[in-house]
Every structure is written in C-alpha cells, then in structure tokens.
Amino acid sequence: MAVPGYEVTERRLRCVLPFEAAPAEVGLLRRTVVKQLSRWGTPVATDEAELLVTELATNVVKHVGEGASATLILEWRGERLRLEVHDKSQVVPSLKTMGCDEECGRGLHLLAALAVDWGTVLTAMGKAVWCEIPISGRHACLRIERAVEALEKYEGVDGGVAPPGRRRDVGLEESAVELIADLLHWTAACGRDPEDILDRAQMHYEAEADAA
16 A cells, blocks of 8 residues: 655655555555645646556556555656656566557556656666656747757758748748658658657647646
8 A cells, every 4th residue: 555655855855655556556646646746836737747657557567466566756856757666577668568558558658758758777676667757837948949949950951941021930830841751751761650750749749738
C-alpha cells in the first residue's frame, strides 16, 4: 500500500512513495501524488502528472508482476517535475515491448509524447524509469521561439522567401510546410514511418496544449 513517504526540502523538493504493484494501488498512488503536488504548490498540469504516474505504475504491474515492490520518487527540479519509478527488475523497457494496446494503453509511447525528457537506467537493485514535465508554460514558449528561429533560417532554402509585399506570417507558413515535408522525406530515407512521426508530434502538441 502506498504510504505518505518522506519529504526533503532543500534546493529541491523531493518525496519518496513506496507502493505495491497492484491495480488498486495505482489509483491510491495517483491521489497521493495529487495531494503532494498541491502541498508543494507546483504550477504544473496535475492531469498530466496523474496520467504519467498511472502509466509508470501500470507498467510495473504488467511487465514486472502484480504484487512487486516499487517506489515512486517525485522531485521538483527548477522548472521541471521529475517522476521516477524504481522496481527490482533489470529488464529495460522499450517502445516495442511496452507499446500501444488496449490492455496497457499507449504505454511508453504516451510517456514519450507527454514528457519533455524520459529514459531508463539500471540500478544496483533493478532499474528506474523516469520522465520530466515542465513546471510552467515556459516550455511551450521555448518551442515557439525555436520554431520561429528555424523557419527564419529556412526561408532562404528552395525558394522559401516570401515575395515582396507578402505578409510575414504567410512566408513563415510556407516555410513551415516545406520544412515539415523535408523532415518527412528524411524520416522515410532513414527507414522510419513518416505517419508515425506525425502521430507522435501531434501527441506532443496536444499534450502540451491541454496542459497550457
């Protein structure tokens, strides 16, 4: 059963929550996380954090085994909230082994779409699967800034410069279309599925738009 754990307040806020990998425990763990974030006063999308905690804990139930001991660590690091689940299995998950199906949802595909960064690491006792989400909306602003910078640099490629008199946003829009098309060509040339890349990008966008 999930317990209140303990909290250390220094330069970072950290909370450790041991739990048992069982379907009934996932809901309890999720509610505990919501209370902890409220106690910290983190300006983070609670729904997003709940969903990620659910995926991380459910993956332990499904791929490590029901009843297994695990631990969730919450850590507020600057402008990011880190969610880290430790278990005693050293089998490293992948998007293939923990893919999309009706039983476990979108698994790590959803994790990759919602988080700004994520990964797995082997530990002395097993492994940890972690992800980080932005504390504020600054992440979305940075994405827009990077997009404008990339499009401005791209305008001079393959006739991407808007003719004199054309509105600035129209020129950037045409550059965006050309850039996306070129990225899809690159994706296909690397042996990847362009539609899968578009779907993943759409998932990133929708998750961040909902969190805004």
